[in-house]
Amino acid sequence: MSDTEITTPSLPEPAAAAPATVRFADFGLSPDILRALSEQGYEHPTPIQAQAIPVLLQGRDVMGAAQTGTGKTAGFSLPIIQMLLPHASASTSPARHPVRALILAPTRELAVQVAENVKAYAKHTPLRATEVFGGMDMKPQTVILKAGVEIVIATPGRLLDHVEQKNISLNQVQMLVMDEADRMLDMGFLPDLQRIINLLPKQRQNLMFSATFSPEIKKLANTFLNNPVTIEVARANKTADTVTQVVYKIAENQKHALIAHLLRQRELKQVIIFSNTKLGASRLARELEREGMKAVAIHGDRTQQERMAALDAFKKNEIDILVATDVAARGLDISDLPCVINYDLPYNAEDYVHRIGRTGRAGASGDAISIYSDKDERLLADIEKLIKQTIQRGEPVGFTPGAFADERGERRPRRSEDIGRGPAGRSADRGPRTMGAAPRRDKVDPWFLKPYEPSKAAAPAPAAPAASGAITKAKPKLAFLLGGAPKTGSL
DNA sequence: AAAAAAC
Incomplete structure (x- = not known):
């Protein structure tokens, strides 16, 4: 409605x-x-x-x-x-x-x-x-x-x-x-x-x-x-100008960790995370659950009952994190969704427009964070060409690469273990855990304590065309997105 | 190359 x-x-x-x-x-x-x-x-x-x-x-x-x-x-x-x-x-x-x-x-x-x-x-x-x-x-x-x-x-x-x-x-x-x-x-x-x-x-x-x-x-x-x-009513292939966009480049095997990091910083305000694959969506949802966050996956391999229950619960704010394939990219109206995260860049540039269109609806402001790695440079270029806009490059503040390296590294368990299995089995890799609380493996960076600041409704300046290929370093609107003082350089 | 959509 x-x-x-x-x-x-x-x-x-x-x-x-x-x-x-x-x-x-x-x-x-x-x-x-x-x-x-x-x-x-x-x-x-x-x-x-x-x-x-x-x-x-x-x-x-x-x-x-x-x-x-x-x-x-x-x-x-x-x-x-x-x-x-x-x-x-x-x-x-x-x-x-x-x-x-x-x-x-x-x-x-x-x-x-x-x-x-x-x-x-x-x-x-x-x-x-x-x-x-x-x-x-x-x-x-x-x-x-x-x-x-x-x-x-x-x-x-x-x-x-x-x-x-x-x-x-x-x-x-x-x-x-x-x-x-x-x-x-x-x-x-x-x-x-x-x-x-x-x-x-x-x-x-x-x-x-x-x-x-x-x-x-x-x-x-x-x-x-x-x-x-x-x-x-608006230029076609345009992203809503109420959405603040940022991309983070990171090693492929750090994506889980960065997502978890970002979610903690946001103090779990509602977010949809898009994955390119059904398996990826299920995995990520499960990994986040292991980190003590309540996340639910929605994709075509789940039963219709599960899909509808997931969406309902998310719309009713009973769940903060929805991990989705592009089944949820188009048209779905979730009021007041403040943030979309792309765990993968979409293969079709147009799907980027659809995905981040889940936030910033009805004139509200929203944040769209995308994570990509070396191999995705082409996808990013395609997206920027389509939206005629250079997306600001960010550096995740306070993120320590390697903290979760075991999640997706060589020691990854066989595929069969990833499907339909509960969180048993690998917790030994992670040290002691506390029920309900997010596991803490490093001392808390003071930056974490900084509350998430929602985007100001002020419309961003019209973006420069990406023709030159130069990266416009727009003034960060969200401190947490870009971070003035990166603590870790190796991204 | 992936997802979605019928059983």
Whole structure:
């Protein structure tokens, strides 16, 4: 829901193109929609909403490029509900509730989140909405689909499964949304997407939304969209300017240790840590648990129940550390997340934009810390080229390399021990431990005691283009990120 | 080269 929190008067709206005087009521939306909005405290549209809503109400195809946290979900949900309302029926007959809008999402969690939003906006209308995704029992979904539902929010595979089982018919779909479209159009998804589109009526309205748009995707989009209106509220491929970014270069086998160090310094404020691999995410979560921190992993090899429980607990602030693969990189709205850490630099530069977009949402400030090693120089260069910005190089203050060298060094146990095993076994490597407390192997550096200082909301100066390749040493915004007096040089 | 998405 915080998708639209940006409209609350108390929050700063960084890209306020729409005058504050524009209200949802000005779009001719149904009173039933306005009522739902006002009950949730929303009166003024965000810039993308102000642009998208009128265009969508005209029935035009839209290609929307919007930063995360700009209210893009409401931007397409509200017009969909409005467009479907004239034929909404209060009848209980399934035939009176055919699927007329289909919203496709690249991850299950995103489908759930979008569905929550749509349901909330449609709650005073007779329209029905439901989510459909894999990893869960088909039956409850089947019951809902067979009862009739106008708006379906789905991941592609499970949707096709329901189609094959004749639980759903898509031949009355008049509006199609591809959320996180660049991911939906990548090689892995394209065949399923094509199959789904072949099941839809030719005559329909198409919407594509994404935070980033590569030239390839733009080209591909042209095959899916008819004479689309392009809506762009911020430069595409841009990172939110409310996020302070820093990179640390460090030896590969020191990454665990540095992460643990950074987390201690932050006094465990909430953070998502991204790993490039499922195994890496599980390992890191477990290592952090061994260090006395409560961390949970979320990735595609965990059960759907585990994934949802992890995300729920994190959203409810019951867990401070979520270790994730790119399953959590896109679209997920976690309000007030102050920090994202990249344990690995992503292989796709665009995923960097998505990952760090989990913080600094709705105009709030955030920190994005990335760790990389020698072999990743190319990845970093790609990222900086994409975001047209040089990321400040940092030096972790008070970090002693080698403190955790045994974690990932040659004495690493065999792979099989890493999978699905509890924290037993290797604690002998680490000396005495105290229950619950973080193990302390060095005397505490005074620097540790310095409290973490959240980023000031002041917008960073516009970054210089990275064309020269020179590293701009911007003035550090966060003492803890860059540190004036490095205690250890060998990084 | 990895992750995601159906069973």
